[in-house]
Amino acid sequence: xxIVRARDYDDMSRKVANxxxxxxxxxxxxxxxLATGSTPIGAYRQLAGWNQKGDCDFxxxxxxxLDEYRGLSHDDPQSYHYFMKTNFFDHVNIDQANTHVxxxxxxxADAACKEYDRIVAAAGYPDLQLLGxxxxxxxxxxxxxxxxxxxxxxxxxxxxxIQANSRLFDRIEDVPRQAYTMGVQTIMFAKMIVIAxxxxxxxxxxxxxxxxPVTPQCPASILQLHDNVVVVADEAALALCPAx
Ligand code: GLP
Numbered sequence: 001x002x003i004v005r006a007r008d009y010d011d012m013s014r015k016v017a018n019x020x021x022x023x024x025x026x027x028x029x030x031x032x033x034l035a036t037g038s039t040p041i042g043a044y045r046q047l048a049g050w051n052q053k054g055d056c057d058f059x060x061x062x063x064x065x066l067d068e069y070r071g072l073s074h075d076d077p078q079s080y081h082y083f084m085k086t087n088f089f090d091h092v093n094i095d096q097a098n099t100h101v102x103x104x105x106x107x108x109a110d111a112a113c114k115e116y117d118r119i120v121a122a123a124g125y126p127d128l129q130l131l132g133x134x135x136x137x138x139x140x141x142x143x144x145x146x147x148x149x150x151x152x153x154x155x156x157x158x159x160x161x162i163q164a165n166s167r168l169f170d171r172i173e174d175v176p177r178q179a180y181t182m183g184v185q186t187i188m189f190a191k192m193i194v195i196a197x198x199x200x201x202x203x204x205x206x207x208x209x210x211x212x213p214v215t216p217q218c219p220a221s222i223l224q225l226h227d228n229v230v231v232v233a234d235e236a237a238l239a240l241c242p243a244x
Contacts, residue, residue, distance in 0.1 A: 001210055001224060003241070004232045009198045013042025015232050016130070016196050020047060021056045023128045023192070029060040033129030033187070034088070035140075036065065036080045039196050040130060041087055048091035058094040064120050066131070066140035067181035068104035070154060078169060078176075079104060102152060102180040109154035113180055116152040120186060129190035133197050136160045137205040137218035141181035144217045149183035184222055192228045195220065197237040206233055207240040 006012035020043065023030055034040070050056040065080060074081040081101045089099050100119060106112035120126075131139050136158065142149050143158045156178055157165075166172040187193070197206050209220035210231060216222075223229045 001229045001231055003210065003238070004230060005238060006198075006232055006234045008234050009042055012196055012198050012232050012234050013040075014046055016040070016043040016194060017046035017050070019194050019230065019232070020128060020130065021050060024056055024058065024061060027127060028057060029062075030127040031123050031125070032061055032063045033126030033182075033190055034063050034065045034084065035130050035132050036067070036083045037132040039132035039198060043130075043196065044088040044091075048088065051092040056092075058092045061094055062098035062123060063089075063094070063100065064123065064126060064182075065099075065101040066187070067179050068102040069176040070104050070109065070178040070180055071107070071176055073105045074101075078174070102182070104176075104180055109180065113152035113154060116180070116182070117186070120152075120182065125186070125189040126191070128192045128194060129187060131187070131193060131195040131220075133195060133202055133205050133209065133220050134161055135164055135201050135205055137208055137220045139184070139187060139195070139220045139223075141179040142184050142187075142219040144219065146216060148185065148216045148219065148222055149181075150185040151183045152180060152186065153183060155179055155181055184216075184219055188222065188226055192230070193223060193226055194230045194232060195223065197231070197233040199234070200236040200239060202233070202237040203239045206231070206237045210241060 068080045072079040103112045208218040214221045
Protein backbone atom coordinates (compact mmCIF):
# COMPACT_ATOMS: atom_id res chain seq x y z
CA UNK A 1 0.00 0.00 0.00
CA UNK A 2 1.29 3.42 -0.81
CA ILE A 3 0.29 6.10 1.69
CA VAL A 4 0.05 9.67 0.40
CA ARG A 5 -0.16 12.21 3.22
CA ALA A 6 -2.39 15.23 2.68
CA ARG A 7 -2.47 18.37 4.81
CA ASP A 8 -6.22 18.64 5.00
CA TYR A 9 -9.47 17.85 3.16
CA ASP A 10 -8.78 20.19 0.23
CA ASP A 11 -5.29 18.84 -0.28
CA MET A 12 -6.60 15.25 -0.08
CA SER A 13 -9.31 16.09 -2.62
CA ARG A 14 -6.87 17.62 -5.11
CA LYS A 15 -4.49 14.68 -4.79
CA VAL A 16 -7.31 12.18 -5.39
CA ALA A 17 -8.57 14.24 -8.34
CA ASN A 18 -5.06 14.36 -9.79
CA UNK A 19 -4.77 10.57 -9.68
CA UNK A 20 -8.20 10.09 -11.31
CA UNK A 21 -7.40 12.74 -13.91
CA UNK A 22 -4.12 10.98 -14.76
CA UNK A 23 -6.06 7.73 -15.26
CA UNK A 24 -8.52 9.43 -17.60
CA UNK A 25 -5.71 11.11 -19.57
CA UNK A 26 -3.78 7.85 -19.92
CA UNK A 27 -6.86 5.83 -20.91
CA UNK A 28 -9.70 8.08 -22.12
CA UNK A 29 -12.17 5.18 -22.32
CA UNK A 30 -11.31 3.86 -18.86
CA UNK A 31 -13.73 2.27 -16.41
CA UNK A 32 -13.95 4.11 -13.09
CA UNK A 33 -15.39 2.60 -9.94
CA LEU A 34 -16.89 5.46 -7.92
CA ALA A 35 -17.92 6.06 -4.33
CA THR A 36 -20.37 8.25 -2.46
CA GLY A 37 -20.13 9.85 0.98
CA SER A 38 -18.69 13.18 2.06
CA THR A 39 -15.11 12.13 1.41
CA PRO A 40 -15.05 12.19 -2.42
CA ILE A 41 -17.18 15.34 -2.90
CA GLY A 42 -14.14 17.64 -3.02
CA ALA A 43 -12.40 15.44 -5.58
CA TYR A 44 -15.55 15.38 -7.75
CA ARG A 45 -15.74 19.17 -7.55
CA GLN A 46 -12.10 19.51 -8.58
CA LEU A 47 -12.55 17.11 -11.51
CA ALA A 48 -15.65 19.03 -12.63
CA GLY A 49 -13.61 22.26 -12.60
CA TRP A 50 -10.89 20.73 -14.75
CA ASN A 51 -13.50 19.23 -17.07
CA GLN A 52 -15.13 22.62 -17.58
CA LYS A 53 -11.71 24.09 -18.44
CA GLY A 54 -11.26 21.34 -21.03
CA ASP A 55 -8.50 19.60 -19.09
CA CYS A 56 -10.13 16.30 -18.20
CA ASP A 57 -12.43 14.71 -20.75
CA PHE A 58 -15.01 12.21 -19.49
CA UNK A 59 -16.78 11.71 -22.82
CA UNK A 60 -15.54 8.13 -23.24
CA UNK A 61 -15.42 7.16 -19.56
CA UNK A 62 -17.83 4.68 -18.02
CA UNK A 63 -18.50 4.44 -14.29
CA UNK A 64 -19.76 1.84 -11.84
CA UNK A 65 -20.69 2.92 -8.33
CA LEU A 66 -20.15 0.76 -5.31
CA ASP A 67 -23.51 0.76 -3.68
CA GLU A 68 -27.05 2.04 -3.26
CA TYR A 69 -29.65 2.06 -0.50
CA ARG A 70 -32.36 -0.56 -0.99
CA GLY A 71 -35.84 0.82 -1.48
CA LEU A 72 -35.04 4.33 -2.72
CA SER A 73 -36.07 5.51 -6.17
CA HIS A 74 -33.39 6.96 -8.43
CA ASP A 75 -34.66 10.50 -7.96
CA ASP A 76 -34.94 10.27 -4.17
CA PRO A 77 -32.59 13.02 -2.87
CA GLN A 78 -31.11 10.51 -0.39
CA SER A 79 -30.30 7.94 -3.07
CA TYR A 80 -26.80 7.44 -4.34
CA HIS A 81 -28.15 7.80 -7.89
CA TYR A 82 -29.18 11.34 -7.00
CA PHE A 83 -25.91 11.98 -5.12
CA MET A 84 -23.81 11.02 -8.13
CA LYS A 85 -25.90 13.08 -10.54
CA THR A 86 -25.86 16.21 -8.42
CA ASN A 87 -22.27 15.96 -7.15
CA PHE A 88 -20.59 14.76 -10.31
CA PHE A 89 -22.35 13.48 -13.43
CA ASP A 90 -24.34 16.68 -14.06
CA HIS A 91 -21.13 18.74 -13.96
CA VAL A 92 -18.91 16.83 -16.41
CA ASN A 93 -19.21 15.80 -20.04
CA ILE A 94 -19.85 12.14 -19.25
CA ASP A 95 -22.50 10.26 -21.24
CA GLN A 96 -24.99 9.47 -18.46
CA ALA A 97 -25.91 6.26 -20.27
CA ASN A 98 -22.40 5.08 -19.34
CA THR A 99 -22.91 5.69 -15.61
CA HIS A 100 -24.10 2.82 -13.42
CA VAL A 101 -25.29 2.51 -9.83
CA UNK A 102 -26.88 -0.62 -8.32
CA UNK A 103 -30.65 -0.48 -8.73
CA UNK A 104 -31.90 0.08 -5.19
CA UNK A 105 -35.41 0.62 -6.53
CA UNK A 106 -35.63 -3.04 -7.58
CA UNK A 107 -37.16 -4.90 -4.62
CA UNK A 108 -35.86 -8.19 -6.05
CA ALA A 109 -32.44 -8.11 -4.37
CA ASP A 110 -31.20 -11.23 -6.08
CA ALA A 111 -32.04 -9.99 -9.57
CA ALA A 112 -30.68 -6.48 -8.93
CA CYS A 113 -27.38 -7.81 -7.55
CA LYS A 114 -26.90 -10.45 -10.26
CA GLU A 115 -27.53 -7.90 -12.97
CA TYR A 116 -25.01 -5.51 -11.43
CA ASP A 117 -22.35 -8.24 -11.25
CA ARG A 118 -23.06 -9.06 -14.87
CA ILE A 119 -22.53 -5.51 -16.12
CA VAL A 120 -19.43 -4.84 -13.99
CA ALA A 121 -17.86 -8.08 -15.26
CA ALA A 122 -18.84 -7.28 -18.85
CA ALA A 123 -17.06 -3.91 -18.49
CA GLY A 124 -13.89 -5.77 -17.45
CA TYR A 125 -13.91 -4.33 -13.88
CA PRO A 126 -12.65 -0.85 -13.01
CA ASP A 127 -9.25 0.41 -14.13
CA LEU A 128 -9.40 2.59 -11.04
CA GLN A 129 -11.69 2.11 -8.06
CA LEU A 130 -12.20 5.08 -5.74
CA LEU A 131 -13.16 4.18 -2.17
CA GLY A 132 -14.00 5.94 1.06
CA UNK A 133 -13.87 4.10 4.36
CA UNK A 134 -16.49 3.80 7.08
CA UNK A 135 -15.64 4.52 10.73
CA UNK A 136 -15.84 0.76 11.30
CA UNK A 137 -13.56 -0.09 8.34
CA UNK A 138 -16.35 -0.78 5.84
CA UNK A 139 -15.80 -0.32 2.11
CA UNK A 140 -18.79 0.17 -0.14
CA UNK A 141 -21.38 -1.14 2.29
CA UNK A 142 -19.36 -4.25 3.17
CA UNK A 143 -19.75 -4.18 6.92
CA UNK A 144 -17.54 -6.03 9.46
CA UNK A 145 -18.44 -9.72 9.22
CA UNK A 146 -17.00 -13.18 9.74
CA UNK A 147 -16.14 -13.59 6.06
CA UNK A 148 -15.24 -11.42 3.06
CA UNK A 149 -18.08 -11.02 0.58
CA UNK A 150 -17.71 -11.88 -3.10
CA UNK A 151 -20.16 -10.32 -5.58
CA UNK A 152 -22.90 -7.71 -5.26
CA UNK A 153 -25.29 -8.54 -2.43
CA UNK A 154 -27.90 -7.10 -0.13
CA UNK A 155 -26.61 -6.09 3.32
CA UNK A 156 -28.18 -5.14 6.61
CA UNK A 157 -26.45 -1.94 7.70
CA UNK A 158 -24.88 -1.91 11.17
CA UNK A 159 -26.10 0.48 13.85
CA UNK A 160 -22.76 2.32 13.61
CA UNK A 161 -23.23 2.95 9.87
CA ILE A 162 -26.88 3.93 10.29
CA GLN A 163 -25.80 6.35 13.01
CA ALA A 164 -22.92 7.78 10.92
CA ASN A 165 -25.06 8.20 7.80
CA SER A 166 -28.04 9.65 9.69
CA ARG A 167 -26.36 13.09 9.57
CA LEU A 168 -27.53 13.29 5.95
CA PHE A 169 -31.17 12.48 6.78
CA ASP A 170 -33.79 14.50 8.67
CA ARG A 171 -34.41 11.69 11.15
CA ILE A 172 -32.46 8.53 11.97
CA GLU A 173 -35.64 6.49 11.28
CA ASP A 174 -35.42 7.63 7.66
CA VAL A 175 -32.04 5.94 7.05
CA PRO A 176 -32.65 2.79 5.00
CA ARG A 177 -31.67 -0.36 6.90
CA GLN A 178 -30.46 -2.24 3.83
CA ALA A 179 -28.29 -1.60 0.80
CA TYR A 180 -27.02 -3.35 -2.31
CA THR A 181 -23.24 -3.27 -2.46
CA MET A 182 -20.49 -4.50 -4.70
CA GLY A 183 -18.69 -7.31 -2.89
CA VAL A 184 -15.16 -7.19 -1.54
CA GLN A 185 -13.95 -9.64 -4.16
CA THR A 186 -15.31 -7.43 -6.96
CA ILE A 187 -13.60 -4.40 -5.43
CA MET A 188 -10.34 -6.37 -5.38
CA PHE A 189 -10.68 -7.05 -9.14
CA ALA A 190 -10.04 -3.35 -9.85
CA LYS A 191 -6.63 -2.79 -11.40
CA MET A 192 -5.88 0.14 -9.12
CA ILE A 193 -7.58 1.25 -5.90
CA VAL A 194 -7.50 4.75 -4.44
CA ILE A 195 -8.92 5.01 -0.94
CA ALA A 196 -9.43 8.44 0.57
CA UNK A 197 -9.94 9.32 4.23
CA UNK A 198 -10.05 12.51 6.24
CA UNK A 199 -10.80 13.47 9.80
CA UNK A 200 -10.08 11.92 13.18
CA UNK A 201 -13.20 9.71 13.11
CA UNK A 202 -11.41 7.62 10.47
CA UNK A 203 -8.08 7.31 12.31
CA UNK A 204 -8.69 3.88 13.85
CA UNK A 205 -10.13 2.45 10.64
CA UNK A 206 -7.20 3.80 8.60
CA UNK A 207 -4.71 2.33 11.07
CA UNK A 208 -6.44 -1.07 11.07
CA UNK A 209 -6.72 -1.05 7.26
CA UNK A 210 -2.99 -0.39 6.80
CA UNK A 211 -1.38 -2.04 9.83
CA UNK A 212 -3.90 -4.38 11.43
CA PRO A 213 -4.46 -8.04 10.63
CA VAL A 214 -6.25 -8.86 7.37
CA THR A 215 -9.66 -9.71 8.74
CA PRO A 216 -13.30 -9.36 7.62
CA GLN A 217 -13.85 -7.57 10.93
CA CYS A 218 -12.14 -4.65 9.16
CA PRO A 219 -13.19 -5.16 5.51
CA ALA A 220 -10.73 -2.51 4.23
CA SER A 221 -7.81 -4.56 5.62
CA ILE A 222 -8.08 -6.88 2.59
CA LEU A 223 -6.61 -4.04 0.55
CA GLN A 224 -3.21 -5.00 2.03
CA LEU A 225 -3.35 -7.97 -0.37
CA HIS A 226 -3.91 -5.85 -3.51
CA ASP A 227 -0.73 -4.85 -5.32
CA ASN A 228 -1.83 -1.39 -6.47
CA VAL A 229 -3.49 0.56 -3.66
CA VAL A 230 -2.97 4.22 -2.84
CA VAL A 231 -4.27 5.57 0.46
CA VAL A 232 -4.73 9.35 0.33
CA ALA A 233 -5.41 10.61 3.83
CA ASP A 234 -5.09 13.80 5.81
CA GLU A 235 -3.08 14.20 9.00
CA ALA A 236 -6.08 13.63 11.27
CA ALA A 237 -6.97 10.33 9.58
CA LEU A 238 -3.30 9.23 9.75
CA ALA A 239 -2.90 10.21 13.41
CA LEU A 240 -2.65 6.59 14.65
CA CYS A 241 -0.34 5.44 11.86
CA PRO A 242 3.42 5.48 12.26
CA ALA A 243 5.03 8.58 10.72
CA UNK A 244 6.90 7.48 7.58
C1 GLP B 1 -21.10 5.16 3.23
C2 GLP B 1 -20.73 4.63 1.85
C3 GLP B 1 -19.25 4.34 1.72
C4 GLP B 1 -18.46 5.51 2.26
C5 GLP B 1 -18.76 5.67 3.73
C6 GLP B 1 -17.97 6.81 4.38
O1 GLP B 1 -21.43 4.17 4.12
N1 GLP B 1 -21.46 3.47 1.50
O2 GLP B 1 -18.93 4.09 0.36
O3 GLP B 1 -17.08 5.28 2.07
O4 GLP B 1 -20.14 5.95 3.88
O5 GLP B 1 -18.65 8.00 4.16
P1 GLP B 1 -18.06 9.43 4.37
O6 GLP B 1 -17.14 9.65 3.23
O7 GLP B 1 -19.24 10.34 4.34
O8 GLP B 1 -17.36 9.42 5.67
